[in-house]
Amino acid sequence: MSLDTVRPSPGFLEHLPIEYQDLVNHGQYGKQYKASDMGKFKELVEEHPMCAGCAMTLFIRLVFIGLPRPEHTVIVGTAGCGRLAISQGNVPFIYGNYGDTNSTASGLKRGLELRFPNQKKDVITMCGDGGLVDIGFQGLMHSWFRNEKFTTIMLDNEVYGNTGGQESGMTMKGKVLKMAPRGKVDEKMDVVGLAKVAGVDYIARIAPTNPGRVLRTVRRAILIGREIGSTYIQAYTSCNIEYSIPTPEVMKDAFAIEKERYGFEEIISERAQKFLDEVEKKKK
């Protein structure tokens, strides 16, 4: 819904809610802000009920800032912690059944293409590790095998945080959590590897330690997802509650985990790279 297609009647704008006016006048619509601009413009998400110290919150905030075209974006989420913050953003949000994000997004993106053939709607699924790779595994993998044109973002806190801290497929081997009283038996799932096998066009593994890099990664994933094929971002977003990380040390933990096993990695298919080169060349 951009001002190209829908506009308040003249004289009515000043009577619309102040949030709307601020978003139009001081928001990111039609502009691409940098990480250093944070705090100087009206963001899409402001309030949220997340725990103090939740790294996911920072990452979600950065995703919203990174959206290249929020006026034409629809986000699909599911049960978990992420949806608590995502639902507060000024972007339509579908909250369905647990694990159905990628199946729903497959139908949604195709439906939107039929309905608005002259626009390109960005569809993003943003959910936790459990929702994507345990209960949502079938939907996730098959949306990738079909190379559906939308972006999948995993908020990987390596636990089922919202339900009280149970082990998930993305929990590290040996970690003692609820439902894993003797420590997790299997290895952390290699979803980046699965994405490679499925032929995902843009794969990124990232920790929220470098906001500028997060913004660039998000933008790349969405632009490629819009035109070329499936894209995937796996973000390390720690759960300070279940992993007992004191709030002041959350970022230190992010840096440490990034160094140890969650280093930044980008795997870009040939056609996606060609597309990126064109797009990023144009910008310069």
Next chain:
Amino acid sequence: MFTQKNLILTRSNPCGQGGYQFLYKIGHYGVSLGSKPQEEIQQIHWEADVIRYTSETPLTYEVCHTTELASKTLKFLNDSTLNEFLEKAFEYFKELGSLEKMLPEE
């Protein structure tokens, strides 16, 4: 499409396995046509029996395998061969009917 001439009743197949039964009547004789559900759609076919009506109300009949037309249940795989048989049957029954009229009353 199968012929609708001389068709006196369309009903669910009384065999109790689903499908339709179509009853044709020319005089005392007729054809009972059945089409039942099949596990493979390609196997759907017609089954036709020559019948002799024993009463009109209630409508009752007996399967009659003693005419020259058919000595057993016939199977048809498509509507055109079925319709050919039905036309033949209508002619046959008309003649049979006039022949039977010529016989002395028993």
Next chain:
Amino acid sequence: MSNAVAKPASWVPKGDLQKEISAEKMLLELPRELQFITGSEAAREAIKRANIDCAISYPITPQSETMQQAGYLFDEGYIKEYYRGEEEIGVMSAIAGASRAGVRALTATSGPGLMRGMEAISSWPGARVTPVLLNMCRVINTPLAIQPDNIEMSFILNTGMIMLHAENQQDFFDYTIAACEVTEHVDVTLPAMVSVDGFFVTHARGPVSIPSDEYKLNRRDGWKNAVPAMDNENPPARISRDAPIQKSNFISYHMHASWQQEVFAAVERSAKYFDVLLKGRVEVINPEAEEFIIASGSAVSQAREAIRQEGENGRTVGLVKVKTIRPFPSAQIIAAVKNAKRILIPEFNQAGWLHKEVCSALYGKCKAEIVNGPRVYGGMTMPTEMILEWLQKTRKDFA
């Protein structure tokens, strides 16, 4: 290497050549031609004329034939978007996604597939999405079998979905067309399920009168829904339905209750449209009779033959055919059997869900003895003799 035949540059989707008309015109006014086709083919003919935007398929006996045919319709250009999903809950979620985008979506399933997709299907009504689900009933496991038993319909009764029960191939065509339009009325905005008893309808040929395929239904208007489509184009709602739990567990029960009331009220509001398109939500034969059979689906065909035979023997038995299970035509049934002394309810399932519905509707409003059966299940059809035996016994027991 693909063995698909490429389309020439001049190819025009056949759907683009069809003229758009309303369901009322298509079902009630257009001249029809008689054909003898299977239920799967009748469904295909309906889909061909229903102006479907997006169909998603997944194979399960006995509906695979229909969704395969939908694939051919997509190839010819009658359906705009089509793919084979990974399994039922994925398909049903994707159908919801497509419907949320504001386009007309359709799929089909049977028995265990319906069970597998239940989480997604049961959340369609609350989401106010409007897909049409063709449901070719088959037994639910365990044990696994493919024969028709319609126990699965009982699982949908309380979801808030619109439910129609087609008697035969003709109904399968008519009800599908009707459902595609009624679901999208602004005062309805709900999903619908059109059920048939599997093999008896899908894998058997029956007489079906069909209007010309030069016509298709009016397209879905994605701007007209009780709840905005999730297309980020419909001001002012940015989120169509904020899950109550997002805001507060404390108020969520309030919101959920009012939400449910809206859905169940919308089901009732759909009744007036079906009354027109189906020419009444019940069909009554021999209204003056003392004994009645109330049935839906294939059981109606068996009942008709039993009634015909009773008629030949000088006995008048009435029939009430129930076409829509939701919204349930309570008032019409009460009116039809007001003078009845005995009522039989033949069903193709052991639970007797129709019997329960009828008893709920008639309690305190009808003096008739309502017999708990006859029933067959596991996938067989009911022999006419069984209905006749029960009629005889009921006469003796409840003179």
